[in-house]
Amino acid sequence: MxxxxxxxRAKNFIKSITRKRGRRKVANPGPATIAINQSSIMLNSSQIGNTIVGASIYQDEPGTICADSEAGNDTDSRNATxxxxxxxxxxxxxxxxxxxxxxxxxxxxxxxxxxxxxxxxxxxxxxxxxxxxxxxxxxxxxxxxxxxxFGILDAESIMTLDLVREDCEQITECVEESPLPRFPLELLQALEKYEKANSYEHSCLIERTMSHRGDIKWIGDVSCHIVRPLENSGMIFDEDLSEGVWDCLVYPRFLDEVFCEIPELVLQRKEISLSATRYQPYSYFINEPRFDAIARRRKLSADGSSQSCYELLVLETIRKWEGELAAKWLNDFDKLVGGLRAMLCHIGELVENDPTVMKKIKVVGILQAGQDILLIMSCIGKDVFYLKCGHVHELPGELKDMKKLQYIFASYWKAREIVRCGVRLLEEFLQRNLEQDQKAVNILSPNFL
Structure with a gap:
């Protein structure tokens, strides 16, 4: 929550570190600190010295006066009011x-x-x-x-509940990490080779020497895709590009290509409704949200019902990064959080809240804003969820910055592995249930005796 x-958040942070601590007051449990909290504090402090007029931001400099500032002072004052x-x-x-x-x-x-x-x-x-x-x-x-x-905890909001340290540790221990492998060495080596690409032709030459299978091919395809506009259009990613450019031309290769390797799922794009919201007991959304991408199960249940059509990933794209407190960012962030909760609620119903599955299952949200943030949510109890935010990463602005791609690749790779683990957990559960149902049918059949 x-x-x-x-x-x-800044007020909560200041309040939490200055108030007196009794038995039920607890410090931030270090390892679970959300990286985005640090970003918000830096953003807030960097806004000192900026004058905000309408939608424009001007940097104040000592001893300088903006042209026409006196003439338009009264009008500006009224407009600002x-x-x-x-x-x-x-x-x-x-x-x-x-x-x-x-x-x-x-x-x-x-x-x-x-x-x-x-x-x-x-x-x-x-x-x-x-x-x-x-x-x-x-x-x-x-x-x-x-x-x-409501019902969603993170490293910061745990502090607001005034719990003893041992209880906080108990909660964070329940958020069991998925058994994800390390980022493979061969993929890291492939990324390091593409760091040296100084032109599209050079990146294609590197690509021809690499394997044309699996994640190495994915890294090559995306790296060449990013190098080309940087070479031909300079610092294109620093321009005020439209949401459609990011969503259709820049980012799809990061996500679409790597998710095509999960045969049980289909990645649907653009204004897609989340079927999981139909199974929520309470209306957390004012209106039914639509997402820029959703990864959902291909198969329906034997009776054609979509109830077994679970979803594990939601994605939203924003035109540009305008700060963590910008209205568009907050709106899409909230939409993703609500989508993650809905997916977990539906999965809970699907597996009958099986504790083994619910302890391990995680869902993923990605928010692309010229930069991206990885959101991971898991379930730690009935009607209780835990949210963990990833880091904000930048796309390279110039060819010399290609090393920045490492962190974005790692985020998408981690998202894919979390989803793949979730597919395995759910498919195994559904298969066991199907086998049990079939045995029950056989036992009750007239030919059994």
Whole structure:
């Protein structure tokens, strides 16, 4: 249940490190720190000295006066006042709407919580309390939780629950890492070769000496694809490119090509509805969201139902990076978080909340904004989820920066491996269920005796 309102995270951070700590106060559990938190603090501090007028940003310099600043001072002042007033009204309306929806969801959850037996809850052994009850009480008491984030924990929001350190450690230990292999040495060596490419022709020459199979071919195809515009168009990725350019011309090779190797899944693109949202017990979205890409199972169940059509990845693309607190970024981030929760809720129903599967399963969200961020969410209990953010990486702006591709390749490769692990877990479970159902049918058939 992280709070992503503008400025709120920085305030929470400052509050958490300055308040007095009693038995139930806990410091940030180091290893689980989200990298994006560090980015937000740096972004906030770098905004000092900037004057924001409407949608434009000007850098203040000592002793300089902008042309026409005096002539337009009164008009600018009135416009700024009007813009500020409208912005405050919109913000207040959104907060009222969020508060109302949160209360509706909390009411539904309180009703269902009465029927949720203790064995379905997560007992925090040192605090001797149930995590679900703590989170519900916190949301009801403060009213500061966005509906879309209710029930979702991360390294920062764990601190707001005022848990003892041992309970925090218990929660983070439940977030079992998927058994991912290390990034293969042969792939790292391939990336290092493409770092030296100084032209498209040179990158093609390197590609001809490499293997034409699997991930090495993927690395070669994408590297050549990125080198070409850098050579022909200079610092093209620093331009104000449209969302369609990023979504259709730049990024698809990173994702589409590598996901085609998972035969059980299909990657559907552009304004795709998430079928998992139909199986959520509560409406966390105001309107049904549509995503720029979704990875979902190809097969339907034997009766043609789409209920077994699980989904493991959602993707959104933004025109450009405008900062973590930009409205478009926040909106798409929230949409991804809601999509991840919906996928896990549906998977929970599909596997009947089998503890072995739910402890290991993870889903992935990727937000591309001229840069990308990897979001990973897993389930740690009934109605409780854990969100982990990846790092923000930049595409190379010039040929000499090709080393930056290593980190982006590693992120997409990790996303693919998480999804592949999820496919294996779910297909094995569904196959076991199918075999058990078939045995039951055989036993009940007239010819069995």
């Amino acid at each position: 992280p709070s992503w309102r503008p400025g709120q 009007v813009n500020s007033s409208v912005s405050k009204q919109d913000s207040l309306a959104m907060e009222v709407s969020d508060t109302k929806r949160l209360q509706e969801i909390l009411g539904c959850l309180e009703d269902s919580r009465m029927t949720l037996t203790d064995d379905k809850k997560m007992l925090l052994t040192h605090g001797n309390v149930y995590l679900q009850d703590i989170m519900l009480d916190y949301a009801r008491r403060t009213g500061e939780v966005k509906p879309i984030h």
